[in-house]
Amino acid sequence: MAIWGKMSGGAAGLLVGGPLGALVGAVAGHFIFDRETDPGVAFTIAMVALAGKMARADGVVTEEEFCVFLKVFSVPPQEEANVRRIFNLARQDVAGYEAYAGQIARLFMGKPAILEDVLDGLFEIAKADGVLHPEESRFLERVAEIFGFAPNEFRRIRASHFAPELTDPYVILGVSYVAGEDEIRQTYRRLVRENHPDSLIARGVPEEFIKLANDKLAAINGAYDKIRAERGLK
Secondary structure, three states: OOOOOOOOHHHHHHHHOHHHHHHHHOOOOOOOOOOOOOOOHHHHHHHHHHHHHHHHOOOOOOHHHHHHHHHHHOOOHHHHHHHHHHHHHHOOOOOOHHHHHHHHHHHOOOOHHHHHHHHHHHHHHHHHHOOOOHHHHHHHHHHHHHHOOOHHHHHHHHHOOOOOHHHOHHHHHOOOOOOOHHHHHHHHHHHHHHHOHHHHHHOOOOOOHHHHHHHHHHHHHHHHHHHHHHHOOO
C-alpha cells in the first residue's frame, strides 16, 4: 500500500496535531509524507494509533495482534519496522485512547463512513484471538460513542464482525423492529452507498478494506431482502 513509509514525523504531526501528531513525532525521521498525493495518510495514522490501544484493551499484548494488523493492511515488509514503532508506542497502555478517538472524530467530522472504516479495522484487531473480550467490547463501544454512533449503529457495525447478531437483519441494518418502511429503505440505501467499493476508494481508504466492504455489502443486501420478504414489501 503506497501510504506506508510516506509519513514524516514532523509533517504528519502538523497534519493531525494533538496526541496523534505527538505519537508520530516521537518517531520523526522514519517516514516521508506527501499530503497531496496520499489522502489516506491521516486514516493510516489513526488506524496505527488506535489499533495499538486496541491491542492493550484486554490486558494481554500479543505478537499475533500486530501480525493481524500487518495482514489486514498488507504492510510491505520493508515498512514493517516503521509501522511497528508507532504501534508499540501506542500500545504501551490503554490510557489516553479517548483522546486519540476524540481527535480522530474531529479529523473526520461529518464523515461517518470513514469513522466506520476505523471501527471496522479495530474490530479486525479484536478478532485476532477469535473472541471479543468484555474489555475490548467496552473499548470499541466507547470509541463508537465518541465517534458519534448511536447504540443501534454500534450493534450494526459489531454484527458485521461477530455472530450471532449476523443472523438478525434488523441489527445488521441498525434499525428497530418497529421501524417504518421508509426508514428501512432510506437506511438501506445509505448503507449501500457508504459501503460501496467506489465510495471507499474515494475516501482514500486502504485497498485492503475493499474485501471487507464487499462482505458487509452482501450482508446488508441479504438483511434488506429478508426484511422485505418478512414484511411483504416490494
